[in-house]
Amino acid sequence: MSEYAIEMNNITKTFPGVVANDKVTLQVKHQEIHALLGENGAGKSTLMSILFGSYSADSGSILLDGKPVEIKNPNVATSLGIGMVHQHFKLVQNYTVTENIVLGVEPTKGRLLDMKRARERVEALSSQYALKVDPDSLVEDITVGQQQRVEILKTLYRNANIIIFDEPTAVLTPQEIDELMEILKKLRSEGKTIVLITHKLKEIKEVCD
Structure with missing residues (x-):
């Protein structure tokens, strides 16, 4: 095993008139x-x-656990065990929690959707990582903090070992922020590697290595 889960080397990305990286x-x-x-x-x-495959770098290289990878799109990132919880959630409001989590990777039994198995796995993940969400609730009926937990469960359902959080506290109440900090610690204790994008020093002091 390499010392590093993620290595990004000399990554350059430009947009018209702007050098972003x-x-x-x-x-x-x-x-x-x-x-x-x-x-x-x-x-x-x-x-x-770029790590999640939403953009392609103009130059540079990426290694996961010491092995060079080409991450051409988010599907490749997902297959490599990378998940991303975006600042703006990508959820279908009139779908249930379970339906949102399995969207795109629905389990089947023969030719039929096996939502019972999906629901059981969502419940098991929710319990393992202390993510308290009702799998049968409609997303439009749950709080913003719970919707973020659905996004986290989406990454876990797809077996992510590396999870990127993009400014995750921007939309949360103070209590929800405290709960998220505990969730991040739980994910780390369960073996996950986390990148936390933030500009808030208080959160970094509390939870980051």
């Missing part, structure tokens, strides 16, 4: 909460969008 190198160790700190517009989200 200029030869950025990042190393993240296994099973740590690693803060990616910077002001708005510093290029944090762009760098992590």
Whole structure:
């Protein structure tokens, strides 16, 4: 096993008139909460969008556990065990929690959807990681903090070992922020590697390695 879960070497990404990332190198160790700190517009989200396959770097390389990888799109990232919890959630409001979590990777029994098995797995993951969410609730009926937990469960359902959080506290109440900090610690204790994009020093001091 390599010392690092993630290595991004000399990553450069430009948009018309803007250099978002200029030869950025990042190393993240296994099973740590690693803060990616910077002001708005510093290029944090762009760098992590490259790791998640939403953007392609103009130059540079990525290694996961010491092995070079090409992450051409988010499906490739997912297959490599990378998940991302976006600042703006990607949920279908009139679907249930379970339906949102399995969307795109629905389990089947023969030709039929096996939602019973899916629901059981969602319940098991929710219990294992202390993510208290009713699998049968409609997303439109639950709080913002619970919707974020659904996004976290989506990554866990897809077997993510590396989870990127993009400014996760921006939409949360103070109590929900405290609960999220405990969730992050729980994920780390269960063996996950986390990158936390933020500009809030208080959160970094509380939870980051």
